[in-house]
Amino acid sequence: xxxxxxxxxxxxxxDTGPGLDTDSGLGTRSGPGVAPEARATxxxxxxxxxxxxxxxxxxRPPRRGPADPVKTLMHQHRTLCERAVDPMEIAAGLEAxxxxxxxxxxxxxxxVFSLAEELxxxxxxxxxxxxxxxxxxxxxxxxxxxxxxxxxxxAVCAVTVAAVAAAGHASTPVPFTSADEPSPHFVQTAVAAAGxxxxxxxxxxxxxxGPLRARYPIARSxxxxxxxxxxxxxxxxxxxxxxxxGGPDLPPAHLQLALASALALTYSVVPAxxxxxxxxxxxxxxxxxxxxxxxxxxxxxxxxxxxxxxxxAALLALSAAADAVGGAGAVGDGGGAGAVxxxxxLGALLFLARLLARHGFPAAAAAGPAAAVALEAAALxxxxxxxxxxxEPLGRxxxxxxxxxxxxxxxxxxxxxxxxxxxxxxxxxxxxxxxxAPAPDTSLAPVPAKAGRP
Numbered sequence: 001x002x003x004x005x006x007x008x009x010x011x012x013x014x015d016t017g018p019g020l021d022t023d024s025g026l027g028t029r030s031g032p033g034v035a036p037e038a039r040a041t042x043x044x045x046x047x048x049x050x051x052x053x054x055x056x057x058x059x060r061p062p063r064r065g066p067a068d069p070v071k072t073l074m075h076q077h078r079t080l081c082e083r084a085v086d087p088m089e090i091a092a093g094l095e096a097x098x099x100x101x102x103x104x105x106x107x108x109x110x111x112v113f114s115l116a117e118e119l120x121x122x123x124x125x126x127x128x129x130x131x132x133x134x135x136x137x138x139x140x141x142x143x144x145x146x147x148x149x150x151x152x153x154x155a156v157c158a159v160t161v162a163a164v165a166a167a168g169h170a171s172t173p174v175p176f177t178s179a180d181e182p183s184p185h186f187v188q189t190a191v192a193a194a195g196x197x198x199x200x201x202x203x204x205x206x207x208x209x210g211p212l213r214a215r216y217p218i219a220r221s222x223x224x225x226x227x228x229x230x231x232x233x234x235x236x237x238x239x240x241x242x243x244x245x246g247g248p249d250l251p252p253a254h255l256q257l258a259l260a261s262a263l264a265l266t267y268s269v270v271p272a273x274x275x276x277x278x279x280x281x282x283x284x285x286x287x288x289x290x291x292x293x294x295x296x297x298x299x300x301x302x303x304x305x306x307x308x309x310x311x312x313a314a315l316l317a318l319s320a321a322a323d324a325v326g327g328a329g330a331v332g333d334g335g336g337a338g339a340v341x342x343x344x345x346l347g348a349l350l351f352l353a354r355l356l357a358r359h360g361f362p363a364a365a366a367a368g369p370a371a372a373v374a375l376e377a378a379a380l381x382x383x384x385x386x387x388x389x390x391x392e393p394l395g396r397x398x399x400x401x402x403x404x405x406x407x408x409x410x411x412x413x414x415x416x417x418x419x420x421x422x423x424x425x426x427x428x429x430x431x432x433x434x435x436x437a438p439a440p441d442t443s444l445a446p447v448p449a450k451a452g453r454p
Contacts, residue, residue, distance in 0.1 A: 069107050070115070074123055081123035088287050088433070091116035096434030101293060111292045112433075146210050147270075153202040154267035160195025161259045164188050192257060196234075199266060200227075206269055207354065211277035214357040218365060222357075225369035226350065229415070232376050233261050233346055237339075237407035243383045244399060260322035261343045264315070268347045271314035276355055279307040283436045297431035304430055308352065308423060315347040316340065338408030345415035346372075352422040359435040368422040375414035 074081065080093040091112050101111045109115040167187040206212060238256040242248035282303050290296035319340045349368055357365035379398050386395025401409050429435065 070118060070122070073107060073115075074119060077119070078123060081119050084120060086288075087113065087116040087120040090119050092287070092433040092436065095293065095432055113290075113292070146273075149209065150206055150270045150273045151267075153199050153206060153269050154263065156195065156198045156202050157262055157266040160192065160199065161263060163191045163195065164257075164259065167191050199262075203266075203269070206273070211273045211280065212269075212354050212358060214354075214362065214365070215360045216357075216362050218357055218362040222353075222362075222366035222369060225366065225373045228373045228376075229346055229350070229369055229411075230262075230265070232411055233265065233343065234258055236376065236411055240380065240383070240398075240402065240407045240410060243380065244395075244402060258339065260325065261319070261339060263325075264319040264322040264343050265347055267318050268311075268315050268351075271318075272311055272347075272351045272354070275307045275311045275314075275351070276358060278310075279303055279355070280358070280436065283430075287433055287436050293433065296433060300431045300436075301427055304423075304426055307355075308348065311351045312344060312348050315344040319343040319347075336406065336408075338406040338412065342408040342412040342415070345412050345419060349415045349419040349422065352419055352426060356422065356426055356429065359430055361429055361435075364422065364425055364429065368418040371418040371421070372415045375417070376411060379410045379414070 077090075077093065077097075081090055084090045084093070094112055094116060099112055099115070104110070104112050104115045107115055109118065207214070234257050237258060239248065283300050286296055286299045286303070290299065322343075323336070323340055349372060353365040353368045356362075356368075382394045382398055384395075385391045386393075386399075398410065
């Protein structure tokens with residue numbers, strides 16, 4: 001029996017007949033030669049199941065965060081975006097909170113300005129009444145009032161100087177109430193004190209309104225440092241000469257006031273306000289035209305140097321004119337080139353300090369005058385300490401400088417060094433967009449404007 005015969009269940013030579021299909025191996029086949037009972041008892045082969053179709057199931061992408069990353073930023077700074085009047089204000093607020101061009105790249109933007117433009121376009125503006133457009137005449141009257149306000153300290157100081165001079169040359173001066181002999185110096189001192197108080201009030205009005213107004217409150221100590229510097233400019237040179245000569249005698253027999261320096265400083269408020277306004281206006285225009293923080297910073301630095309140079313030139317011209325008038329005998333006595341340098345250095349220091357306060361840096365605005373006060377006080381203290389045995393070398397540098405250059409060298413150096421420091425600090429601090437925002441956002445906590453500086 002062969003293998004084929006065993007596979008069919010038939011012996012060799014058996015007739016397969018017409019009802020079997022030995023070639024297919026699938027059992028019976030229908031046909032006339034197959035018995036009915038054979039067809040009934042033979043089981044049907046089970047059908048082979050068809051394979052299931054394979055579907056292409058894509059792999060789940062990795063989780064990457066929100067599809068709209070700017071939406072989170074919109075919720076964080078919604079108040080800023082609603083109150084902004086233009087995209088530049090939003091860019092300034094974002095830059096103040098540490099958002100740089102590198103941070104903006106994470107939000108799929110090339111820089112902070114393009115990110116601010118999208119935020120400005122997507123966040124609806126807060127409902128506010130339309131601002132009333134002022135008429136041209138009130139605007140002109142307002143500008144004239146501001147100019148008159150900045151001229152007020154100089155005018156009051158000039159009236160005070162004239163009154164002091166008139167009291168000194170009066171034929172019948174007012175005497176002390178407890179003495180019989182006349183006291184012209186007492187009258188002059190009283191008039192000068194009253195005039196100084198009025199000048200301080202006028203200066204306070206100037207720094208609370210207009211281009212010299214500070215954006216944030218300044219420490220009260222800054223006012224004390226300014227008063228010290230003004231007082232030293234009036235009588236510091238006289239006091240230093242008295243200390244070097246072994247005095248002063250109390251009460252002073254003849255108090256000499258640098259009235260020419262006072263005139264120059266008070267009239268310098270007008271160019272200081274104009275230079276501050278010019279710098280702020282040009283910087284704001286540059287902020288609107290620039291497309292990145294680096295370009296804006298490189299454009300602001302020359303503006304700051306030009307504004308400082310213009311103010312220093314105005315101070316030199318005013319102090320030289322006042323010194324010439326004083327040398328002619330109309331206003332006290334002229335102090336020479338040293339007095340001109342001292343007044344110019346003090347005016348530059350106060351201008352830079354006020355400029356930093358105007359643009360949101362009150363700490364630096366107070367630190368500059370404080371450093372000048374410390375240097376002036378140290379010079380006076382060294383002269384006094386030199387009177388003690390064994391401490392004579394302490395007062396020798398001041399004595400040598402006063403002998404060769406005059407007493408004005410002390411305030412000139414004491415004010416020039418902090419002014420230079422404030423200028424270097426301002427070259428980095430005033431290059432940020434947040435330093436030139438139209439107004440601070442009161443809903444957000446003030447942060448250092450130097451955050452995120454490129």
